Amino acid sequence: MIGVGIVGTGGIAHAHARAYARLADQDVRIVAVCDVIEDRARQFAAEVGATAYTDYRRLLERDDVRVVSVCTPSSTHFAISADALRAGKAVLCEKPLVGSLRQLDQLAQLEAEYGGPLNCVFQYRYGRMFRGLRHLISSGLTGDLIMADIAVLWHRDDAYYSVPWRGKWATELGGALTTLAIHGIDALLALAGPVDHLSAETATLCHQIEVEDVASIALRFSSGALGSIYATSCNHENLSQCRFIFQHCTATSHQRPYDPYGLPWSFQSESPERKAEIEAALNSLRLEEQVEDHEGQIADFVASVREGRRPPVSVEAIRPTHEVLTAIYKSAMTGERVALPIAPEDPYYDGPPPLRASLKAG
Numbered sequence: 001m002i003g004v005g006i007v008g009t010g011g012i013a014h015a016h017a018r019a020y021a022r023l024a025d026q027d028v029r030i031v032a033v034c035d036v037i038e039d040r041a042r043q044f045a046a047e048v049g050a051t052a053y054t055d056y057r058r059l060l061e062r063d064d065v066r067v068v069s070v071c072t073p074s075s076t077h078f079a080i081s082a083d084a085l086r087a088g089k090a091v092l093c094e095k096p097l098v099g100s101l102r103q104l105d106q107l108a109q110l111e112a113e114y115g116g117p118l119n120c121v122f123q124y125r126y127g128r129m130f131r132g133l134r135h136l137i138s139s140g141l142t143g144d145l146i147m148a149d150i151a152v153l154w155h156r157d158d159a160y161y162s163v164p165w166r167g168k169w170a171t172e173l174g175g176a177l178t179t180l181a182i183h184g185i186d187a188l189l190a191l192a193g194p195v196d197h198l199s200a201e202t203a204t205l206c207h208q209i210e211v212e213d214v215a216s217i218a219l220r221f222s223s224g225a226l227g228s229i230y231a232t233s234c235n236h237e238n239l240s241q242c243r244f245i246f247q248h249c250t251a252t253s254h255q256r257p258y259d260p261y262g263l264p265w266s267f268q269s270e271s272p273e274r275k276a277e278i279e280a281a282l283n284s285l286r287l288e289e290q291v292e293d294h295e296g297q298i299a300d301f302v303a304s305v306r307e308g309r310r311p312p313v314s315v316e317a318i319r320p321t322h323e324v325l326t327a328i329y330k331s332a333m334t335g336e337r338v339a340l341p342i343a344p345e346d347p348y349y350d351g352p353p354p355l356r357a358s359l360k361a362g
């Protein structure tokens with residue numbers, strides 16, 4: 001049996017619970033849940049048939065908890081993940097895993113010391129067309145990337161920002177970029193490769209919050225390709241879109257509220273033969289059978305723990321995402337074009353200035 005503990009039983013914890021419930025026939029069972037709000041913990045525990053706690057350290061003491069899902073507000077992820085690693089657990093933490101590159105490197109060290117493993121939820125990586133595009137790129141069918149752009153144009157209202165931990169640097173760790181666009185950024189980098197340098201503008205234009213609610217970024221990838229990221233929580237609908245212009249074709253997602261890597265996508269090519277080859281390659285992958293979203297990632301994570309293989313959305317896999325986020329804030333806050341990587345001697349290695357004091361205080 002693989003026993004699961006869920007820490008934080010608010011909104012996203014339900015997606016974790018549903019994903020673990022799908023694995024019941026593989027002997028996966030939620031045995032413990034924790035929330036600092038006792039009623040919330042009890043109600044969630046009753047729904048999933050687990051024991052409720054209000055202190056996550058009690059949950060970590062249980063020998064039958066092998067896997068811990070961290071579903072608490074963003075600023076608590078580092079400490080809870082670190083404690084769970086020290087307790088010898090496999091950890092699946094919601095995004096963003098950390099507020100700084102220093103914290104990320106510290107977690108990587110703890111994982112190496114205690115075994116973990118540690119994964120971060122980036123469910124776009126389980127999108128059907130994420131896999132499809134990866135295959136097309138690695139098989140050479142697309143040719144080189146020329147340009148990629150992602151738009152994360154979401155609607156978040158005052159009720160959303162009235163939750164006390166949101167909208168503040170110390171507790172949300174950032175705004176539309178860190179909380180919303182991070183999924184699109186992570187998937188973009190996983191597909192397009194490392195970034196050489198970038199220039200960013202961020203602003204807070206429509207919400208009464210500390211963190212950014214609008215951002216515009218120009219990227220140059222190490223391959224020479226160009227990229228752009230538009231992100232906001234001020235749009236009047238939820239709209240996500242990506243486009244990759246390659247040497248041999250253009251791949252465009254359909255407009256969706258959230259996950260742009262769902263099927264279908266459109267492919268344009270000057271060559272009908274190339275277009276047919278792309279369609280045949282995608283058909284051969286039987287993408288429609290792939291389990292997506294949290295369900296896909298959690299099934300893969302649990303399987304990796306069971307099989308003792310390196311889990312897929314590892315600390316090293318998400319480092320480029322946190323490096324680019326760090327570079328974006330540095331560029332926006334200094335007005336400079338920022339080259340990557342961000343060295344440990346760089347003050348932004350400890351997070352953007354509005355975050356540094358709170359991260360140091362723990």
Ligand SMILES: NC(=O)c1ccc[n+]([C@@H]2O[C@H](COP(=O)([O-])OP(=O)(O)OC[C@H]3O[C@@H](n4cnc5c(N)ncnc54)[C@H](O)[C@@H]3O)[C@@H](O)[C@H]2O)c1
Nearest residue numbers: 008009010011012013034035036037071072073074094095
């Ligand atoms: N992957 C995704 O698509 C996705 C979607 C939504 C949220 N998230 C992430 O999930 C996290 C939680 O978001 P949410 O919307 O569920 O928030 P939420 O406020 O609805 O839930 C968080 C819960 O954690 C509890 N909590 C706070 N501190 C705790 C502690 N120390 N120990 C135990 N419980 C504690 C709160 O009482 C609350 O019930 C955030 O980091 C967010 O970025 C990810």
